[in-house]
Amino acid sequence: MKKVFNIMDKIDNNSIGIVKSNTVEIKQSLKLDCGKTLNNFSLIYETYGRLNSKKSNAILICHALSGDHHAAGYYSAEDKKPGWWDSCIGPGKPFDTNKFFIVSLNNLGGCKGSTGPNSINKETGLEYGPDFPIVTVNDWVNSQKLLADYLEIDKWACVIGGSLGGMQALQWAISYPDKIKNSIIIAAAAKLSAQNIAFNEVARQAIITDPEFHNGRYNDFNVVPRRGLSIARMLGHITYLSDDSMRQKFGRDLREGKLNFGYDIDFQVESYLRYQAQAFVERFDANTYLLMTKALDYFDPAKEYSGDLSRAFKDTKSRFLVVSFTSDWRFSSSKSHEIVKSLIRARKNVSYSEIEANHGHDAFLMPIPEYLKVLRNFMENINE
Amino acid sequence: MNRKDFKIISDWIEKDSAVLDLGCGDSTLLNYLIINKNISGYGFEKDINKVQDSIKKNINVIQMDFNIGLEKYFEKNFFDYAIMTQALQENENPDHIILDMLRVAGEGIVTFPNMGFWRNRLQLGIFGRMPISNSLPNNWYDTPNIHLCTFNDFENLCKELEITIIEKKVLNTNYVSNFLLKILPNLFGEIAIYRFKKD
Numbered sequence A: 001m002k003k004v005f006n007i008m009d010k011i012d013n014n015s016i017g018i019v020k021s022n023t024v025e026i027k028q029s030l031k032l033d034c035g036k037t038l039n040n041f042s043l044i045y046e047t048y049g050r051l052n053s054k055k056s057n058a059i060l061i062c063h064a065l066s067g068d069h070h071a072a073g074y075y076s077a078e079d080k081k082p083g084w085w086d087s088c089i090g091p092g093k094p095f096d097t098n099k100f101f102i103v104s105l106n107n108l109g110g111c112k113g114s115t116g117p118n119s120i121n122k123e124t125g126l127e128y129g130p131d132f133p134i135v136t137v138n139d140w141v142n143s144q145k146l147l148a149d150y151l152e153i154d155k156w157a158c159v160i161g162g163s164l165g166g167m168q169a170l171q172w173a174i175s176y177p178d179k180i181k182n183s184i185i186i187a188a189a190a191k192l193s194a195q196n197i198a199f200n201e202v203a204r205q206a207i208i209t210d211p212e213f214h215n216g217r218y219n220d221f222n223v224v225p226r227r228g229l230s231i232a233r234m235l236g237h238i239t240y241l242s243d244d245s246m247r248q249k250f251g252r253d254l255r256e257g258k259l260n261f262g263y264d265i266d267f268q269v270e271s272y273l274r275y276q277a278q279a280f281v282e283r284f285d286a287n288t289y290l291l292m293t294k295a296l297d298y299f300d301p302a303k304e305y306s307g308d309l310s311r312a313f314k315d316t317k318s319r320f321l322v323v324s325f326t327s328d329w330r331f332s333s334s335k336s337h338e339i340v341k342s343l344i345r346a347r348k349n350v351s352y353s354e355i356e357a358n359h360g361h362d363a364f365l366m367p368i369p370e371y372l373k374v375l376r377n378f379m380e381n382i383n384e
Numbered sequence B: 001m002n003r004k005d006f007k008i009i010s011d012w013i014e015k016d017s018a019v020l021d022l023g024c025g026d027s028t029l030l031n032y033l034i035i036n037k038n039i040s041g042y043g044f045e046k047d048i049n050k051v052q053d054s055i056k057k058n059i060n061v062i063q064m065d066f067n068i069g070l071e072k073y074f075e076k077n078f079f080d081y082a083i084m085t086q087a088l089q090e091n092e093n094p095d096h097i098i099l100d101m102l103r104v105a106g107e108g109i110v111t112f113p114n115m116g117f118w119r120n121r122l123q124l125g126i127f128g129r130m131p132i133s134n135s136l137p138n139n140w141y142d143t144p145n146i147h148l149c150t151f152n153d154f155e156n157l158c159k160e161l162e163i164t165i166i167e168k169k170v171l172n173t174n175y176v177s178n179f180l181l182k183i184l185p186n187l188f189g190e191i192a193i194y195r196f197k198k199d
Helices: A003-010 A137-150 A163-174 A194-206 A226-239 A245-251 A268-283 A286-298 A335-344 A358-365 A369-381 B001-014 B030-038 B046-055 B094-104 B116-123 B151-160 B178-183
Strands: A022-026 A041-048 A056-063 A101-105 A158-163 A182-186 A319-325 A350-355 B018-022 B040-045 B061-063 B077-087 B106-111 B163-171 B192-199
Touching: A022 A137, A022 B116, A041 A137, A041 A226, A041 B094, A056 A137, A056 B094, A137 A163, A137 A286, A158 A163, A163 A182, A163 A286, A182 A369, A182 B094, A194 A226, A194 A286, A226 A268, A226 A286, A226 A358, A226 B018, A245 A268, A319 A335, A319 A358, A319 B061, A335 A350, A350 A369, A350 B046, A369 B046, B001 B077, B001 B106, B001 B163, B001 B192, B018 B030, B018 B094, B040 B046, B046 B061, B094 B106, B094 B192, B151 B163, B151 B192
Parallel strands: A056 A101, A056 A158, A158 A182, A182 A319, A319 A350, A350 B061, B018 B040, B018 B077, B040 B061, B077 B106
Antiparallel strands: A022 A041, A041 A101, B106 B192, B163 B192
């Protein structure tokens, strides 16, 4: 009885409810941008809602750096938190599961069930570890295409992502113009700035120089480069928040009400960062973190068009919605402007909204009413 | 804006042309032009609520201040028409905006309220108060209109900027005979629609 009550409490009419994940083994080989080929790999994914008979109502959700396939709903009544984009996915929500069939996967190279550094390389019988090839956004999109084929989805009604996920939505429109009707690109960029790459490099150095990293073979030594991965996460976390949101959340509040004149925690913000970092170390893999940051750094679809992004968009057929947030300085609005400008130059259908929000880059995960309304209004025009 | 204005603007616009609407509001005009002239276009709008309404109508809308300098965004003559309805007087530099419009589009179309309309003159000249009317509904302290002008002022500016006025339509929100509008537009016209280009 108690369990049922818990479920009812948490899982209201707007929640997709209890979900489970599936794994598919892809037997086709996938040629990667680095030149290597993956002959066999698994992708773990979840689906929400029902695929209609014409298979025309499918939406792909692409995750960001530390995200995974669990985008909505709960695994059990005991689950403390729903999936990472539960604010947007569910019955009556902007990505409405009453209307759409939503697919969310863990990307290749991830650490949540898809083939990645922690998987066994079937050719050698050993764990990939640091030898797992560095995959790119383009590789991810190609692997997602194979998942679409497996699910017998010929054309996505929409591909959606925030941050690194937005880059995948952008790449989908470029790589498979006939397989995508709409794309929503949130808090993303068509390429990272030097400052952004610099942040990623500091994160990577923190991990790689951790004595427990062992050149990426830490599992062989039954250790985890905890310090490196925590510092990487702390740094990342700071860049995902804004000065304003940190001030509001923590100010200069002291944890024990007084200064300790030592190097342990004085301020609440320090305590928060350490807590977040510890929680992250428990759930994430260092090699995957390295790989994801490289995928971010390498993304530059304009590169093969001599830097002209509008030429990269020339053959796209998708409608685009681009969204940015005022306080996001990691992927600032100017990055979105660049995408919008190039889409207009290529005379593509695009709308752009800059949402007033003080949450920094993390805003794309927040249930900000004006933001949800922009998404909802755009989705309403997508015919099944 | 009403359907009468839409009709006039729509009549000036070629079928299948590319249109930029600056301060597009909820994109009612763009929608009208898409339906009637099969245009392709984009609207610029700052107000999030109007942006949301435009997105709901499936119109391409860009939530951005167009005072940033359009030439940074679009190549020369990228559009066939740049339109600005009832927003010219809200700009910090209307002269820059008009030139900007003609950099990115072959023709410009603007509508704005006439400060020289007889009712406005009456309120200011006789009663000594800032005019409030159908086309100027705000108080002096909360109006977005920072650069009001008369039809004559606008036409003088065009002359200075070497801009050719192709066509002009004068409207009145109340009943005024066509005869009066024709002979004394700067006195009896409440709103004008201008179509212009750079020589």
